[in-house]
Amino acid sequence: MSKLLADSALQNLILTATGQTLYMVALSLGIAIAVGVPTGVLLVISTPGHILPRPRLHAILGSIINTGRSIPFVILLFLLMPLTKVLVGVSIGTKGAIFPLAVAAIPFVARIVETSLQELDPGVIEAAQSMGASPLQIITKVLLPEAWPALILGFTLTAINLVGYSAMAGAIGGGGLGDIAIRYGYQRFRNDVLLETVVILIILVQITQSLGNKLALRASRGQRRIN
Amino acid sequence: MIEVKNLGKDFITPQGKLTALRNISFTVTKGEVFGIMGPSGAGKSTLVRCLNFLERPTSGTVRVAGQDLATLNPRELARARQQIGMIFQHFNLLKLKTVAQNIAFPLEIAQWPREDIKKRVAELLDIVGLTDKARAYPHQLSGGQKQRVGIARALACRPRLLLSDEATSALDTETTQSILELLQHINRDLGVTIVIISHELAVIQQISHRVAVLSEGKLVEIGPAADIFTRPHATATKRLITMNSPAQGTRPLRGGAQPALAKRGVI
Known part of the structure; x- marks a missing residue:
């Protein structure tokens, strides 16, 4: 440990890598939410018997999401490389990792939105319909606000998964803590570096989870059970 | 009718x-x-x-x-x-909204001006006798109080x-x-x-x-x-x-x- 602490250049690298990890997770989470939430909402409301039943669209969306979720992230990373290159300009590095991370998280977010919205009492939706609410009003004034605490917890879960996935982005030189752990910790036999990155990752996950819990609790307006 | x-x-x-x-x-x-x-x-x-x-x-x-x-x-x-107002067996209130917000809900859907909503909600709270519960959440109410909120909400748009x-x-x-x-x-x-x-x-x-x-x-x-x-x-x-x-x-x-x-x- 003492040898490592003396090694200030390496410490700087780890600091930068922590920043890269946060950057990758935050940006890909943002994209995943922006695309995943509307997808999840569409998946729910298109269910037969829901506010905008479209059975075929529902089935198609469902199978797209399942396909996305069944590809292991390491494989997705390489599979998407050509597309990443076209879209982002580069297919490697921190920037190159954000696109595949977002793609991996979108179907996950969509399913989380689906389960959160399905847990809502159908009676509340019926009440809104009886007041003459349009489907859009039901989405923006009933479904999303009422599911908000559950959604926050779902986004927290997604963020934590993304921390894990982002470590794999080291495989394409994505930078971040995973990259440091592989290149310094594993390949140069620096077990101390390996340990330090793991400790930082644990701390990141803990902070994310307790922040998410706190926000969800506040959003649930003092109800004991969220949702 | x-x-x-x-x-x-x-x-x-x-x-x-x-x-x-x-x-x-x-x-x-x-x-x-x-x-x-x-x-x-x-x-x-x-x-x-x-x-x-x-x-x-x-x-x-x-x-x-x-x-x-x-x-x-x-x-x-x-x-x-x-x-056409409607009330339900299980009240069907928005769980994360206050009593006043629940009553205001149909008025928001009908796109009433904000000031009018405020006035109307106060009237409705008075009709159902829940003025003192305006800021309470549904889980803090009894069944009868919840149904009063339901009634106020159903009557909101006259x-x-x-x-x-x-x-x-x-x-x-x-x-x-x-x-x-x-x-x-x-x-x-x-x-x-x-x-x-x-x-x-x-x-x-x-x-x-x-x-x-x-x-x-x-x-x-x-x-x-x-x-x-x-x-x-x-x-x-x-x-x-x-x-x-x-x-x-x-x-x-x-x-x-x-x-x-x-x-x-x-x-």
Whole structure:
């Protein structure tokens, strides 16, 4: 440990890598939410018997999401490389990792939105319909606000998964803590570096989870059970 | 106020076609309290949902305030629904919104100006006697208070018609009484026409001017409440009334016999 602490250049690298990890997770989470939430909402409301039943669209969306979720992230990373290159300009590095991370998280977010919205009492939706609410009003004034605490917890879960996935982005030189752990910790036999990155990752996950819990609790307006 | 003609409703289930309502016709006059009773499974909830098109009838017509609901496009139907309030057995309040926000909700949907909403919510809180609970959340309220919020919300857009779907069935005797009194006040003093469905005969008997009896999806009897309960004609009505009052005849809820029966699963 003492040898490592003396090694200030390496410490700087780890600091930068922590920043890269946060950057990758935050940006890909943002994209995943922006695309995943509307997808999840569409998946729910298109269910037969829901506010905008479209059975075929529902089935198609469902199978797209399942396909996305069944590809292991390491494989997705390489599979998407050509597309990443076209879209982002580069297919490697921190920037190159954000696109595949977002793609991996979108179907996950969509399913989380689906389960959160399905847990809502159908009676509340019926009440809104009886007041003459349009489907859009039901989405923006009933479904999303009422599911908000559950959604926050779902986004927290997604963020934590993304921390894990982002470590794999080291495989394409994505930078971040995973990259440091592989290149310094594993390949140069620096077990101390390996340990330090793991400790930082644990701390990141803990902070994310307790922040998410706190926000969800506040959003649930003092109800004991969220949702 | 309401004109229902030859109404039928089929549900398509995996087991095949299920006929919930067949050939139902009746009218509800402006200003009356119209009760619909029948055993569970008779189609009461489906029928009341056909009155605001939460369920679309398979056949027949439903006219509310002169409008044939089937001819309306979605926007027109939304506007028509704003003039038809509805209250529910399980209240169906927004859990994460305060009492005041719940009452404001239909007004937001109808896109009232913010200032008007504020004024109207204060009025409504006063009507249902919950002014001191304006900032409470539903989970902090009793069942009766929740239903009062439901009633205030249903009345928000000043509807001329209120549909009540088993609104007292989740409440105890005393609370049921106070909710019925509130509904009577709304009918008498605000001139709102009320259609109330309930499997609790005492509720129907106490509040309705006229009553329709539903059995196996068919309307078997209709008439003034006094006649239906004292001189029932249809076999289904007779059965319903005797089954609900083996010893004492039908008495108002205050008698206390009904909840005991309910506990035994008779009602």
